[in-house]
Amino acid sequence: MYHNHYKYVSQIINQGLEKAKLGGVLIYSGHAQNYFLDDMPYAFACNPHFKWLVPITETPHCIIHYKPEGKPKLYLYQPRDYWHSLPKTVEGQWAQYFEIIPVANKEEVPDFSDLKNHAWIGQEGSCEYDNLKHNPRTYMDYVHWHRAVKTDYEIDNIRQANKLALRGHKAALRSFKKGFSEFETHLAYMLATQHNEYQLPYGNIVAQNENGAVLHYQHTQRFRHKPEDLKSFLIDAGCQVNGYASDITRTYAYDESSEFAHMIAAVDKMQVKMGQQAVVGASYIDLHAQAHLMIANILIDFDIVAGSAEKAVETGLTNVFLPHGLGHFLGLQVHDIGGHQSDEEGNILSPPELHPFLRLTRTLQENNVLTIEPGIYFIDMLLEKSKATKQGDFINWLRIEDFKPYGGIRIEDNIVVKAESPINLTRG
Numbered sequence: 541m542y543h544n545h546y547k548y549v550s551q552i553i554n555q556g557l558e559k560a561k562l563g564g565v566l567i568y569s570g571h572a573q574n575y576f577l578d579d580m581p582y583a584f585a586c587n588p589h590f591k592w593l594v595p596i597t598e599t600p601h602c603i604i605h606y607k608p609e610g611k612p613k614l615y616l617y618q619p620r621d622y623w624h625s626l627p628k629t630v631e632g633q634w635a636q637y638f639e640i641i642p643v644a645n646k647e648e649v650p651d652f653s654d655l656k657n658h659a660w661i662g663q664e665g666s667c668e669y670d671n672l673k674h675n676p677r678t679y680m681d682y683v684h685w686h687r688a689v690k691t692d693y694e695i696d697n698i699r700q701a702n703k704l705a706l707r708g709h710k711a712a713l714r715s716f717k718k719g720f721s722e723f724e725t726h727l728a729y730m731l732a733t734q735h736n737e738y739q740l741p742y743g744n745i746v747a748q749n750e751n752g753a754v755l756h757y758q759h760t761q762r763f764r765h766k767p768e769d770l771k772s773f774l775i776d777a778g779c780q781v782n783g784y785a786s787d788i789t790r791t792y793a794y795d796e797s798s799e800f801a802h803m804i805a806a807v808d809k810m811q812v813k814m815g816q817q818a819v820v821g822a823s824y825i826d827l828h829a830q831a832h833l834m835i836a837n838i839l840i841d842f843d844i845v846a847g848s849a850e851k852a853v854e855t856g857l858t859n860v861f862l863p864h865g866l867g868h869f870l871g872l873q874v875h876d877i878g879g880h881q882s883d884e885e886g887n888i889l890s891p892p893e894l895h896p897f898l899r900l901t902r903t904l905q906e907n908n909v910l911t912i913e914p915g916i917y918f919i920d921m922l923l924e925k926s927k928a929t930k931q932g933d934f935i936n937w938l939r940i941e942d943f944k945p946y947g948g949i950r951i952e953d954n955i956v957v958k959a960e961s962p963i964n965l966t967r968g
């Protein structure tokens with residue numbers, strides 16, 4: 541599979557170079573940055589342009605020298621020191637596409653200051669050469685546009701990342717059912733997926749009860765609720781395989797016969813339907829609008845909102861309960877780049893005014909990979925704001941009190957766009 545992947549990626553890079561009138565690129569894997577006034581680094585995160593070509597994701601200071609002609613050179617950082625342990629051998633089909641040159645230190649990296657007409661692709665401040673164009677717009681926009689179409693190799697990696705994460709989700713559910721704390725549940729996930737914190741594609745969101753209303757809830761509380769106080773569990777957690785991420789959310793009610801459990805089932809049902817609509821030619825802005833209409837209907841069915849569903853969407857009432865976008869591109873980054881581009885030239889299609897947090901506005905293409913992640917949340921800050929306006933007249937405040945202790949619901953799957961039947965990598 542890597543062979544076809546390489547063929548596609550090199551074709552895109554070649555065309556990007558031609559558009560930007562460049563003769564080649566140096567793609568830098570990156571390095572970890574230190575904390576302020578400290579010699580301790582933040583976790584290293586590999587440059588997505590690098591891991592698009594080379595699935596070495598935890599090694600800093602590597603450089604790919606790519607030119608349209610000949611085998612690209614990979615300067616593979618292998619320091620002779622006793623501080624860190626870095627791989628001494630490389631394995632995998634990908635390796636045959638590169639001339640691999642181990643470098644132990646900076647002095648062993650060639651001097652690139654004589655390179656003509658080249659670009660450096662890497663994090664801010666990493667380029668030490670005046671002769672290189674740093675992340676040139678034309679090249680970046682072209683690559684980012686086309687990177688949104690995934691090869692079979694990439695889809696397979698995202699599928700594996702889903703499989704692994706689902707093992708973690710299962711373990712987390714068992715932990716919740718036993719009444720364990722958020723922290724214990726987080727650890728159950730880590731153990732089941734064999735991931736370290738720095739290997740996760742994003743910090744696990746492990747939220748019980750009201751904490752489910754915090755969209756990117758980052759704490760993991762250490763205490764166990766008494767069984768009679770335990771109401772709900774929202775887990776948003778993924779994995780990485782060869783640098784590709786999964787991003788999955790599930791929500792559970794402790795009491796499986798509660799109204800909240802029925803609401804979860806309703807969101808789950810509409811989420812599956814939305815996933816089936818991620819077909820070639822669909823506008824993601826339209827899908828987002830449709831999702832709001834479906835959420836409005838659920839809110840009406842549960843006697844939380846009064847009036848028509850259309851009106852609830854038009855007036856922004858559904859935004860009180862669903863204040864984030866329906867989803868985003870997924871791949872080498874959790875929020876993969878290029879979601880707002882309208883073409884390969886880098887023109888931008890902004891999200892609608894009423895939905896500024898929508899990360900994906902594109903018309904879908906075959907083999908785009910994206911998330912579908914609708915939700916319903918009971919967020920104090922947004923509810924209070926709406927209570928102070930006419931909007932509040934359409935909310936049944938007694939029902940809000942019923943549901944607030946449960947926090948919120950989000951259901952999130954990873955979908956491959958197809959002409960007729962999109963592939964759900966999470967449920968499949």
Ligand code: GLY
Pocket residue numbers: 742776787874913952
């Ligand atoms: N886990 C972050 C997100 O769903 O976008």
Ligand code: MN
Pocket residue numbers: 787867868911913952
């Ligand atoms: Mn997501």
Ligand code: MN
Pocket residue numbers: 776777787788789952
């Ligand atoms: Mn998520």
